[in-house]
Amino acid sequence: MLSAKNITYSVAGKILLQDVSVDFEPGKFNLIIGPNGAGKSTLVKVLCKQLPVSGNGGVYYGEKNINSMSIGELARVRSVLSQNIELAFPLTVTEVVMMGRYPHFTGKPTQKDSVACEEAMRFFDVYTLSERNYMTLSGGEKQRVHFARVLSQIWFPVPDAFRYLILDEPLTFLDVYYQFDFMHKVTALLKNKDMVVIGVVHDLNLAARFADKVALLHRGKVMAVGDKHSVLTKENIMAAYHLEPVIHYKNEEMYLFF
């Protein structure tokens, strides 16, 4: 389990997160939603140790306080997909995916690292691209290469610990088919009960379709947290987004129209 406890973060007097507490549970698809400027990215940065935890707040990876973990230690159990990755120099797809294994080896990659890369590439259907120059790929292909990279980073289970996958707006460059394909694949990964998945998404319908647990952020605070039926209500969405949704049910699935 990954827990944020009483996180407050402010910059130059402006409060970006105020007393945010959320538990992200293993085996569940945890999604963070909220309007622009709600503090989603800031929360992700705090969870990833890119911003410090201040005051009496804390971030806990399982039992461990994030402050007691080095970034190297963190990188062996937790991988992060960030938005808008641009490469500075030409690399092959395999070389990019192998970066996911960097926290695990010094010097040369081992057989185990190559296996993780290959299987992660197959999982996200980019193995056929493995010798291609990354810079010649389409936006969607690039995005899938990075899926493979972050998955290879935590491909093997860690003894007595959870693995954490943090996805910051992973669907930006994907068409509808690959958006659903990606969400289905992540759902399949959750069969591994040691996997904690946290995603930031903008599309409320994807949240309604796939989330097992939703945290709705608004103005730096947790407005609602829980299963999708309790969070994605007309009242909550109106308060956060100032738009009135029509919520439609069909075959137990929830659809939102604006």
Added chain:
Amino acid sequence: MLGQGNKNILVFPTLVGALVVALLLSMCFGAVNISLDEIVSAFGKVYSNAGELTLNERIFMGIRLPRAILCLFVGASLAVGGVLLQALFRNPIVEPGLVGTSSGAAFGAALYFVLGAVFKVNAGEWTLPIAACAGGILSTALVFTLSQSGQSGRSSIVGLLLTGIAINALFMSGVGFLSYIARDPQARSITFWNLGTLSGASWHAVIITGTSTVLCIAVAMRYTKHLNALMIGEEEAQHLGINIRMLKLTVLAVNVVMIAVATAFVGVISFVGLIVPHLLRIINGSDNRFLVRNGALAGAILLSIADLAARMILRPAELPIGIVTSIIGVPVFIILLRRKNYFF
């Protein structure tokens, strides 16, 4: 690494072979040609401490050999410096002088040429190298310090790049000012030094430059994986467990020592640090583990050939080596960049 393996296997031995050839050529040819027999006999006499050296053998041991070896170390330093800084700045147009090292060294040298006699500062043959090295280290430290004091107290890599450009401009205008107030022979010395020359090579220079080159490259080899990770971004590299601040400090320190020491003995040699990393990327991809190792070899080869050309073209006079590196380097570089499969 998967895939590229076969190509990599060939590149390294090819470079080693080319290095041996380049070294032999630069030992044999120059103002005076020296035969392989004379080289072997010179080594034999020095090793067994027997017999008077002939004139050619003395030229070889005292002038040609230290020059050929210094050339290797300086070339390796410049090329590896280029690899490191391009990787650190995630920017293909960067060369090792970008963080102010060579312009600072040029300013230190110009100060010595113009004001050295006035202030009677003199440390013998060491005065110029010390002045240049101090200038290079000082200006790089200045760039790093100034780039630290952003609003958030963190130095971004873009901030470092921009500060470097500004400080370079400042020191180059300082060099310009000193040339302007200098008397003619002093101004000529400044110009000549700014174009680089290996004619002052000595065994002292070889030992000092060799030590700094070998140590710095050894440290750089340990950080190639970190620099690779930096290619996908600073934040992403942190997610892969890399301490960016430490990486930045280490790479800059390695670069400044290597470049300041090399520049101190031979002056400013342009283009090697820019072109070698690109040549190797075209041949072998952007993995910094290969770029550092092969860059050291390729830089040494390129500078040896350039120095040979500098000695041969106007024989027995010499061209400044910086002119040769640009004349050979620019067209080769442009042709390679225009190849279809080199993407940015």
